[in-house]
Amino acid sequence: MLEFIQNNIFLTLIIINYVIAIGTAIFIILNNRNPITTVSYILALVVLPFLGLLIYYFFGQEYRKDKMFKRKKVFYNETVKKWEKKLMLNDYRLENYQSDFLHNKVNVVKLLQNNQKKPLIFGNDVKILINGEKKFESLFKDLEEAKNHIHVEYYMFNDDKIGSKFIEALIKRAKDGIDVRVNYDYVASGITNKSIKRMKEAGIEIFPFMPVWFPNLTRKLNYRNHRKIVVIDGIIGYVGGVNVSDEYVNPNDTGYWRDTHSRLKGNVVKSIQSHFLLNWNFVSEQEIEITDDFFPKVEEKCGDIPVQIAASGPDSDYPHIMEAIFTAINGAEDYIRITTPYFIPNDQMLTALKTASRRGVDIEILIPKEGDSWAAKYATNSYIQELLESGIKVYHYCKGMVHAKTMVVDGLLSTIGTSNMDYRSFEINFEITAIFYDEGISKKMKEIFEEDVEHCDKVDIEDWEDRAFWEKVKESFSRLWAPLL
Structure with missing residues (x-):
């Protein structure tokens, strides 16, 4: 032998x-x-x-609800429960809002309120920020005015030009006595030990999310923290697609990156805060003391916009973001506009979109023409034929890389977040999305979509059917691995 x-x-x-x-x-x-x-x-x-x-x-390997993600004590803290209970809407009030302005969008509200205990929160101010230039301009101003704490959580945190400027701003505020906490994804980020040392010496607490060996060889390793959020004083929050990296601010020597972020002010920021604290306990292996400073009283009228936060990850019982989007699509009556850098939907989402289109909903989807991943590009393209056959309009963005993750439904519901329309975002990564129930925000989001369409090629079904045979082979092959991408 x-x-x-x-x-x-x-x-x-x-x-x-x-x-x-x-x-x-x-x-x-x-x-x-x-x-x-x-x-x-x-x-x-x-x-x-x-x-x-x-x-x-x-x-x-599936670790969902495993011992890796047990730290749910944040959501049982009395401070968190107190503000959630205060803001949670009862069924009677929800029914009133349904007849008033929510219509069938109330089903999305109920889903998240029942499953994730995230209420629809009124009286918030929302600013839509186009691309990293606007996002960082606004963020640096808010950082300078912070009075108590700054909480940072990013998928990609590089110490390039914009990253170094961001680090300097955090160090300055830490030296001013502001509590600064930073959580960055170990695999996606390119922050050096030198920068980490400088932040720690300034008093910043900084921890990586799930370190792994050979991160450059495992860029798609499961269970990454794909969120991009900042919380300032528990009153101002940032949520969206813009990472801390130079390409997002469009320097002259890189291609154009089109992205969308949001600045939120009001009680809805407390929902973002609770998710930050949950991940903070996990990465720091601490049980952070939750005080009223994290959930402060907010002035009665910050704005007029109702907002709800959907978050999901391996620590959640259900894929909340996917379910919220699925429910919104099924409830659509007039139109749906989706922008996503990766369109690799599961069967449920694909069926929801195709059936919505066939019952008369006007659906348009905007995706990058080239993208930043060969496999994801061809996997995405493999779905275009059946979308077109169902009457869905598909646009290829040609100006550069579109990285925005947004949706508008019926001029009432709109979303800005970190979740792509793909398996990984719906089932594996930690994601967070802000959902706005407001005609003004939806109108603005639709206008932004239409402006982006001006830089697109509309996909024609006859031309698409005539594409090269080898293109179809690459698409079919890539689709086989769609759940892994």
């Missing part, structure tokens, strides 16, 4: 690989996961010896 193994090393390794692969496949099947995801991983195990096992090891 030993001699056979020595003379047939490769064959022996192949046998060992498939013995392990069969056991892994059985384990995946018994987990009763999404059938498409299950088939994708089994396919990888079968057709990619050795590599398939590595793919599953790095990307496929």
Whole structure:
């Protein structure tokens, strides 16, 4: 036997690989996961010896609701429960709002209020910020005026030009006596040890989210913190698609990046704060003392806009953001406008969009023409044919990379957040989205969409059908791995 193994090393390794692969496949099947995801991983195990096992090891293991994400004590804190109870709407008030201005959008409100205990919060001010230039201009001004604390949570935090300017602003405020806490994703960020040391020496608490070995080789490693949020004094919050990296502020030496962020002021920021604190407990391995300073009393009338926060991740019981978008699509009566850099929907979302279109809802989807990922581009393109056949209009953004994650429904409901329209955002990563129930905001968001369309090519169904055969092959191949992208 030993001699056979020595003379047939490769064959022996192949046998060992498939013995392990069969056991892994059985384990995946018994987990009763999404059938498409299950088939994708089994396919990888079968057709990619050795590599398939590595793919599953790095990307496929399911830790949802596992011991890694137990820290839910933030939501049981008396301070958090007190403000949530104060702002939570009862069924009677919801029914009144339904007849007044929410109409069937009240179903989205009820979904998040019942499942995630996130109320619809009135009296907020909202500013829509186009691209990183506007976002950072506003943010630096708010940082300078902070009085108690600054909480920062980013997927991509680089110490390039804009990142260094951001770090200097945080260091200055920390030296002024402001409490500064920073949580950055270890895999996506490019912040150096030197910068981290400088921040710590200034009194900033900074922790990486789930460090891993060889981050450059595992850029899509599961369970990343994809959120981009800042909370200032528990009163001002930022949510959207803009990371801390130079490309987002469009310097002359990089391609154009089109993104959308939002600045929120009012009680809704407390919802963002609670999610920051939950992740902070996880990354810092602390049980931070939650005080009224984190959830301060807000002046009675910051603005007029009702806002609700949807957040999801491996620590949540349900994919809240996906369910909220799904519910909004199913309730649409007039139109839907979606902008997303990656359109790789699950079956539920794809069916909801196609059936909404076929019952008369005017749906337009804007995606990048090139994108920043070869596999994601072709996986996205694999869905275009069936969208067009269902009457959905698809636009390819040609000016550069569109990275905004937004939706407008019926001139009443609109969203700005971190979640892409794909498997990874819906099921795996930590994401957060602000949902606005306001005609003025929706009108502005629709106008922004129409301005972006001016820089797009509309996809024609006949031209699309005539695209090259090898393009279709690449699309079909990429779609097989859609749950892994």
